[in-house]
Amino acid sequence: MKQVNPRISKLFNAFQTAHRNRPELLPTDQWQRDVMRRIRNLASSTSETSLFMMLEQVTWKLSPVTLGMILICGIALMNLQIIPDWQIFQLITSGTEEINLLEFLI
Numbered sequence: 001m002k003q004v005n006p007r008i009s010k011l012f013n014a015f016q017t018a019h020r021n022r023p024e025l026l027p028t029d030q031w032q033r034d035v036m037r038r039i040r041n042l043a044s045s046t047s048e049t050s051l052f053m054m055l056e057q058v059t060w061k062l063s064p065v066t067l068g069m070i071l072i073c074g075i076a077l078m079n080l081q082i083i084p085d086w087q088i089f090q091l092i093t094s095g096t097e098e099i100n101l102l103e104f105l106i
Helices: 006-020 029-046 051-080 085-105
Strands: none
């Protein structure tokens, strides 16, 4: 068997008692913010941003603006009477008739 030096065992026991008797430190808000900042920096520095990821971010940022512009343009076209109402009604209803006719073929 391996013999343990008594001085090492005493030192080991002293370390164990010091570890058990240490005061418990509670993390502060500043410490938590610093740790989270380091974690975020690690994540951003290790990941490579591709063109697809950058376009995805731009798309999600601009999608509400695009939807708003579509709605505003649609309302403006309806109010300016550039396209007569009967043509809009015909456009909406003719699409549903074609879909209904195609359902019978399937």
